[in-house]
Amino acid sequence: MSVSETLTAGLKLPAIAAPMFLVSGPELVINTCKAGVVGTFPALNQRTSEGFEAWLLEIEAALQAFEAQTGEKPAPYGVNLIVHHSNPRVKEDLAICVKHRVPLVITSLGANREVVEAVHSYGGKVIHDVINLRHARKAAEAGVDGLIAVAAGAGGHAGTLSPFALVNEIREFFDGTLVLAGALSKGSDIAAAQLMGADLAYLGTRFINTRESRAGSEYQAMVNAAKAADIVYTPKISGVAANFLRESLARAGMLPENLDEKKHVDFGAELQAPEEGQKAWKDIWSAGQGVGSISDAPPVAELVARLRAEYCGAIEELESRSRCFRGGE
Numbered sequence: 435m436s437v438s439e440t441l442t443a444g445l446k447l448p449a450i451a452a453p454m455f456l457v458s459g460p461e462l463v464i465n466t467c468k469a470g471v472v473g474t475f476p477a478l479n480q481r482t483s484e485g486f487e488a489w490l491l492e493i494e495a496a497l498q499a500f501e502a503q504t505g506e507k508p509a510p511y512g513v514n515l516i517v518h519h520s521n522p523r524v525k526e527d528l529a530i531c532v533k534h535r536v537p538l539v540i541t542s543l544g545a546n547r548e549v550v551e552a553v554h555s556y557g558g559k560v561i562h563d564v565i566n567l568r569h570a571r572k573a574a575e576a577g578v579d580g581l582i583a584v585a586a587g588a589g590g591h592a593g594t595l596s597p598f599a600l601v602n603e604i605r606e607f608f609d610g611t612l613v614l615a616g617a618l619s620k621g622s623d624i625a626a627a628q629l630m631g632a633d634l635a636y637l638g639t640r641f642i643n644t645r646e647s648r649a650g651s652e653y654q655a656m657v658n659a660a661k662a663a664d665i666v667y668t669p670k671i672s673g674v675a676a677n678f679l680r681e682s683l684a685r686a687g688m689l690p691e692n693l694d695e696k697k698h699v700d701f702g703a704e705l706q707a708p709e710e711g712q713k714a715w716k717d718i719w720s721a722g723q724g725v726g727s728i729s730d731a732p733p734v735a736e737l738v739a740r741l742r743a744e745y746c747g748a749i750e751e752l753e754s755r756s757r758c759f760r761g762g763e
């Protein structure tokens with residue numbers, strides 16, 4: 435177990451609510467942190483860097499007020515930066531993270547020593563998401579504090595490897611914070627992630643269906659109705675292989691079998707004209723294979739309390755079920 439205090443202070447559950455494009459905003463982050471789980475959002479969820487900074491101010495003010503009123507420390511919050519040449523805002527958004535001393539920066543699509551050093555300069559932590567060993571090694575070399583092993587079945591840009599294989603192989607060379615992602619929707623899944631060797635669990639899809647999420651009611655209803663087999667893994671929508679709800683692809687006439695290969699990734703274009711036509715993520719909805727365990731959209735506080743009860747129950751049950759194999763009575 436190698437999680438720094440920056441990440442564990444105020445945590446009531448070893449979990450991070452993962453950043454989701456167009457889904458996570460200040461309300462979700464604030465209520466997640468208040469409930470004792472790390473709340474995060476992608477900087478690109480605001481159309482401009484000024485808007486991004488306004489959200490940081492809103493989140494900081496709300497969390498400070500919570501601490502002053504309750505005497506309780508909220509969980510830390512985090513920002514996701516897409517470190518990719520097609521994202522024109524990386525530098526400006528990083529400078530804003532440094533100015534506001536954002537406790538956790540989650541980098542995706544590129545691990546970069548410059549970003550790590552900038553965040554370390556004020557004591558912040560950087561974790562980077564990876565789907566394979568090559569990227570994990572590169573990120574470790576760049577000096578990140580943690581890795582997110584994004585296994586098969588995750589929402590967004592998922593991997594294809596079994597979580598067991600990915601975690602074990604990363605653990606052979608990396609002793610920093612290890613976070614596991616991919617179809618984790620229940621408290622028992624969080625306990626299982628720890629048992630497998632991860633320090634923290636990373637839950638995206640489960641948080642699409644919360645009252646505070648920015649996903650609309652149709653999107654949430656589709657998540658409620660879907661099973662793992664309704665998730666389609668394709669690179670043809672955004673240029674990087676990702677998981678999408680089959681029904682939303684069908685409605686948009688964009689089932690992969692009817693599409694040509696998408697050749698490149700362009701976050702600049704997504705940013706500039708998200709409302710133009712059928713855009714990836716806006717009308718074509720992403721979700722992971724964990725949808726099959728989701729059938730409601732409760733307030734975050736209620737969800738976290740439920741996850742916590744399931745987590746504690748699963749550990750107690752394992753204790754009891756494993757006793758006879760451990761030499762007990």
Ligand SMILES: Cc1cc2nc3c(=O)[nH]c(=O)nc-3n(C[C@H](O)[C@H](O)[C@H](O)COP(=O)(O)O)c2cc1C
Nearest residue numbers: 452453454455476542588589590617637638639722
């Ligand atoms: C709708 C949606 C949008 C996402 N957007 C982003 C994003 O902007 N940046 C990012 O790093 N990951 C993004 N992800 C991936 C999540 O951060 C996380 O890795 C994933 O949701 C975990 O798997 P799970 O959904 O099975 O829990 C997105 C996932 C979903 C479902």
